[in-house]
Each structure stands twice: as structure tokens, then as C-alpha cells.
Amino acid sequence: MPIAVKTDQEHFKYDQVSSYIMQLIDKGNLKPGERAPSLRKLSSTLKVSISTINQAYLSLEDKGVLTARPQSGFYINAELNQAIETPKPIITACCQPRKVRFGQLFEEIFTISNNPRVAPFAAARPSMDLMPDKALIRETRGILSRQPAACMDYCFPPGHQKLRAQIALRYANMGLSISADEIIITNGATEAMTLALQTVAKRGDIIAVESPTYFSVLRLIEKLGMLALEIDSHPKTGVDIESLEYALDTMDIKAMLLVPNFNNPNGSLMPEKNKDQLVELLNSQEIPLIEDDVYGDLYFGSERPGIAKYYDTEDRVLSCASFSKTLAPGYRMGWITGGRYHEKLLEWKQATSSASASIQQLAVAEFLRSGQYDRHLSRLRKAFREQVEKARFMISRLFPEGTRISDPQGGFVLWVELPRNINCYDVYTDALEHNIGITPGMLFSATRKFKNYIRINCGFPWTDETEKALEQLATLINELNK
């Protein structure tokens, strides 16, 4: 199935060729050990020059996907895939709501992530090298010149109309009819989730979450005095709906919170029919769903995955997202569209933090309107995909036998299951001694069940230094495995 080459830009074609080969491998059309299509044949199939194909093949060789054999051409690496197993689903016989309790470790993860001397595998943050700094800074400086008073004055909740209108337009492109008036601008998705939890639940209430869950969400539930009920989840397809059904039958769950698209840390992606079933199940019991879609725009496939809110017939899904993972984390531009809870969300926003920063609202609105954001996203998705693939391949070759690695179809983190005898906290402390940051798996559950898991951030372009850091990390883990 030839793919359309949509632009003339060389880097775009080159990416397309790599993606095409990766897709053939993913679908099993090309198996490890087999010969890749010849340069000449692929050039004719894809209508791309032989030199571009050659460049793409060399880059795939560099990533360990292909192996060049003299006089014979390129072959799919024989070790590819067969050694890379994805983490096992964890099924717990019974589930109990838990008080979340964490120590110092949370703050440490952020502290070490602010330290440029520490290899950047810890916090889930994109490298600024991948962000459209020149274009966004230019837009922001332009806004400051053209609208100084609007930049300096309050922009009270729900936030600037222009930004809300642009976000509404993006929902429309996803098939959702959400007006600008139903959107509230927030200080990142973190504040959006805080407002959502405060609106639908209170101290002592049980919040169902998938497992593993991003540790900052667990921390938020802890601070608000609520209880986290961890529902079994599949590493590929997300929350297990039967487990949720069982939990709903036996417990008084006040709300559910999850990341349907590319969950942090395990990268799970709920199939559309699961999202539909989930929303129907929760709606049937009048339980609100808070979804966090910060990674939804970072899909590796050909189509953006849908959001749970799309399947919501009762206006009971509160959908949160942000531009923090895709454009500029420090701009703190997030939002929430909360259906029937809109008025209450607005009251909480007004009362607890009032207006959000004006400059960024105006600048991001203009960046979206001009089409620059979408062009940037298409480059960013390719970069993240390549970075994740490379890390995945390196880890599969360097880490101890028995290591399993998530196979995310979007986002930029990997979830790595180490042999059971390795404790992730030992990995964390040993790595930190060598100025390497990772996030230990135990942070992603209140039950500490991910003791032999670690999360690896791949949000940065690979350099010799980061490659060496990953090699050293592997050495440390292999030593712990002795």
C-alpha cells in the first residue's frame, strides 16, 4: 500500500519512508531477518529518490532496525521485536481504596529534572530543542507589541475568547460540538484536574484510577484527602472494564480519572469501543469521568485517537488537556470542558486562582489560528516516535534478559518492567549517583506494586551523551541483577 507523499520537503519524505518501513514491520509484513525492499523498488513504489531511500535506510540502521549486509542490501534486524516483550498485565484479586502516601521522592523527581547535569530520563518533559521556539517567541513578542494593555491586564475566567474559540475549533475537527463558552482556560492540565476533582468529589470520596497512574495525579488525590482506587489496566488497551464493573458493584465510587490516550507511564491506548463502553458504564451509574488528554495529539499512527467525551451522551465527562507536552510547558496553558459541571468549575477557578496569565493566552491563540501549531505537531510526532523507538531498541539490547518494554503508540515515555529481583528504588539511587535521572515505578501506584518497573523519558533528541547515559544505566541495572 503506497503512501501519499504530501510535500516536497526532503525531511518530510525521509520521515515518510522510515514510517512506511516501520509500519510494514509492525504489521508483520516484514519480519526480523527478512530482506528490506531494495532501494530501486521502494523508490519506484513511493515515488521518492533513491538517495532519500538510502538516507532513510541508513538512519533505520543507526536505530538498530535494519542491518546492512555488503553486496546484499538491508535486512530487518534479526533481534528486532523478538527480544522486546511488553509488560504483563497485573491482575489483583481484590481492590481496595487507598490513602496515597508518598515521601520526599515526588519533589526530588522535579528537582533533579531541573538539573541540566542529570541525564533527562526522569520527568516526562519534552526537550525545548524540539519546540518551535523561534516561531512561538516571535508570535509572543508580536502580541506584546500590538496588545500591551491586554497583556498586562486581567483576563478573568473563563479566559480569553480567542483562545477558547481556537480550542473549540480543534474539538470540532475531532467531531465534537463544544462551544468556546464551554471551555475554561487553566494553569496547565494540573489545575484543570484539580478543579475537576474539587467540583465532583470531596474529602474522603473514592476516585477510581487506572493502574499505573501518573504520580502527580495520585499526589493530587492525596492532597485533596480523597482515596485512590486502582483499577487493573492492560498495558496496551488501558483500564479493564470488567474490573471497573466489579469495583462499581462493590464500592461507592464518586468519580473516575484516567488518561485514555497514551497513559503516562505505560503508554496504553484505549480502543475507541472501550472508551464508548467505559463512558456508557459510568453514565449508567451517573458517575463523572475526568479524562486527561495531554498526550492525545502525540499519536504515532495515521489518525488522532478520539477522546472519551466524544462518546458522552449525558454531558458528564470532564475533559482536560494542555499545550504543556506539545508546545511550551512553561506557558502553563491548559483547559477543561466540563459539560454539566461548567458553572461549578468556573466558580472553583475564580475562587482558587482567578485569572490565568494573559500574554500566553493571546500568543497561543494566535499560534493556533495561523496554523503554525499543526505544522509543528506533525514534525514533533515524528521526532517523538523516532526517539521512543531508538530507546526501546537500545533498552532491549542492553538491559537484563527478562526485561519487558512498553510499545506506546504515542507520547514520549517508556515503561520498563525489569526482572523481579531488581528494586526500582535501588536503580533510582544508583543512577542518580551517576547523574542519571529515572522515575522509579513505585511512584505510579499507592500500593507499591510496580517495585521492579522504571519509567524512561524519551522527550529529547538523542545525543552521544544521552546514549552513553543509557548504556551506563544498563550497566548499573545489570549489576543489580547479579
Add this chain to the structure above:
Amino acid sequence: MPIAVKTDQEHFKYDQVSSYIMQLIDKGNLKPGERAPSLRKLSSTLKVSISTINQAYLSLEDKGVLTARPQSGFYINAELNQAIETPKPIITACCQPRKVRFGQLFEEIFTISNNPRVAPFAAARPSMDLMPDKALIRETRGILSRQPAACMDYCFPPGHQKLRAQIALRYANMGLSISADEIIITNGATEAMTLALQTVAKRGDIIAVESPTYFSVLRLIEKLGMLALEIDSHPKTGVDIESLEYALDTMDIKAMLLVPNFNNPNGSLMPEKNKDQLVELLNSQEIPLIEDDVYGDLYFGSERPGIAKYYDTEDRVLSCASFSKTLAPGYRMGWITGGRYHEKLLEWKQATSSASASIQQLAVAEFLRSGQYDRHLSRLRKAFREQVEKARFMISRLFPEGTRISDPQGGFVLWVELPRNINCYDVYTDALEHNIGITPGMLFSATRKFKNYIRINCGFPWTDETEKALEQLATLINELNK
């Protein structure tokens, strides 16, 4: 007592002359009906040209402070002061903690304040015309050019070190030893107070507040499920310490929250010895004090008032402030220094909203460092003082007999007690029909005891339009008084 004229700039001298005359009147050295010093004499005393003195006198005449008599010179307006009474203290025999309940009115105040067609007496917000837009925008654009990556990337709590260091320096100038590490940057003072309340109290707890209290604080207490206990306060000297002592003896108060300097709405300023007594009293019972000092830099007198934290020997005062009233509301730059509660505040900030916007942290830090902020403040204080004085004089002449007006020594709002038969909500709705915004007094208490009070924002330079709007407001109120 001659005053030093510090700069050569004409407008500065001119302001100094006006201030000098106002001080003489305030201290009773010049009484209503008396003759003001002659141009020649004052020129010689202050070492300022006669034409500057003349300009200053004409502007004071314009504001109703002086009256020119042909061939005789300038006289202090005979009606000045004698007709302007300040609001009466309200003493309630017993106090009860209350659930705060407000309707739609809160959001309306913000909505009408965003409407440029409505006369701007409603929200307590400074006009952007008074803000150093050119200088601050230039600084912000410079930061974007010089530090694009830092502007785009996360700046995790506690926030940027440079800004925290500048704030620490300001505390040092006030005689407080607070290090940058004890300060957390927040989304305005509103978020600072949210973090403070969440840190020291929980749902159902009683929070003592002064009365009247800024309605957003009451709203915040409501949203957090806490109870507001309103302590009697004096319109000039703030919270009545004996009343607080009585309340502490009879009720389980978890924390106190107040604005020691230029309380919004009544402008009360706690004398330093009262602050000292208050902190000692609360410390003796191990009760934390949350103080909001957003107006402290906007003093009309010669010296900045102190903050309660200065008198804190137990590290139990949580001091909040921001640059929203003094520099750029839309920059959302607030902070908190919370003494013994620092770690918990930091956890709350990290969990509920994570990083604050980066651009503004860097820009404000530079604006402070360069000395531009302090130069701006000295102009701003004079402008607010003149605007407040003018409003006060106009209201005293135009509003019904029996009207009492606060006499704030800082800030930019007036608190107006109307004859008892006038309901502030009627004033609010009648005024809004004529596109005039005011804030009804009932919002400043959970007990609705300020039914015949209104708050007037004076944060804007007077124009013909705003003067006419105030005249029309007076006509409406006089009609309601019939």
C-alpha cells in the same frame, strides 16, 4: 517643615506641592476656610518655581480642595472634611461562624468589569493607563529574545530563583530576614491564599476574618467548605483585638486571615502596635495568621507600613502578596512566604497547579532588579492618592446627607456608607442599567450586614466620562433616598 524636592522633573515637584498642602490639611495646620500659603511664600519655602506652585494650586482647586478668591489668593474649601464622615464601626453583640453563600453576583462583578462600556467603579483594579506599560513590555520582550528556552520550559515550584531573590530583598528592606528559599511564586495572591488555607485548615474548620472582608476571600472560604467567623473591625484601625480575644475564648478557630494594610473595601490600616498585639495573641494560642499584603506598597503617607510577619516570633504567619495591584494584574505574579508551613505549601502548589508561567517570572525579576519598579511605585502612589481624594470630595458633595466615606491612607478603593434606608443592591442594579459599575456592600460579609454600603474603585485617572458617571450615580442614589 519644608519637604525635600528630590528630582528635577516638573511633574514630580508639582505632586510634591500638592502632597505638602494635603498633609498640612490632614494634620490640621490648615483648616477649612483658612487661606493657603501665598504662591511667593511657598515658592521660597519649597524651592520650587511660582508657576509650579500655581499649577499645583489650580489642580487642587479642580479637585475641590482649594477655592480661588479673586485678588485674594487660594483658600481651603470651607466644606472640606466637615461634611465627610467616615463609616461607623459596627459592633455585633455576638459572633457566629457562617457558611458563606453567594449567588450569581460574584461572577457578575467580574463580567461587568471586563466590559469597557461600563464605568469602572466595580472591581478593585488599577487602570492600565497608570501602569508602566512601555517599560515592562520592553523588559518582557527582551527576556523573550535573550532567554527563549527558559521562557518556554517549566519553571517548577517554588519558582524562579531570581524573582524569589528580588522579593527577599524587598523583605530585607522592610527589616525582615526572609531568604529566597522561603518564598513560593504563585498565580497571584489568590492562589497564595488558597494554598495557605488548604495548608492550615480543612473542610468544616472556622477561619476568623475581619469585617468587612474582600468578597473573593469569603468566596474562597465558601468553596473550601470552611466557615467564616467575622470579627468586628474598626474602619480606621482594622480588626478589633478585644473582639478577637473574646472569639478565641469561645470558639475553636483554626486560622485567621486578614489584610493589615489598606483592607479592601474599607481601607483600614492596623497600627503597628496592633499588628504586634495580634500576632502575639494568635501565637499564644498557636493559631496561624494568613495576611494578604497586596496593597501595602500603595501607602499615601511617607513610610511603608509594616507587615504582621515582622512581629512573628514563632514563624507562624503566612504572608501573601502580589504585583497584581501595583504592576500588571494579568501577569499573575503573586507569592507566599509561609514560615514553618513552607514545605506543606510547596506540596500543595506542586500538586494542585504545578509551575507558574515562566515569562512573567523572568520579566518581573528583571523589572525589580533594575529599580524600575520602585520608581514606578512612587508615581503610582501619588496618582492613586489624588484619584481617591478627588472621588472622596466629589462623593461628599454629591451623595445624600448622612453619607459617610472611608478615609484610606493607601490603596485605591472607597467604602461608602449610605443612609440606612438605601439598599446597596438597588444602587447596584439601577447603576448597571446606566452602564455604571459599583460593588454592593452586602458582598463583603456572609451576614449581609453592609446592606447600605457600596465600594467605589478609584484605580483609574479621572476623565470627563467617569466624572459624569459618578454624578449620575449620585443622582440615582438621591432618587433612591426619596
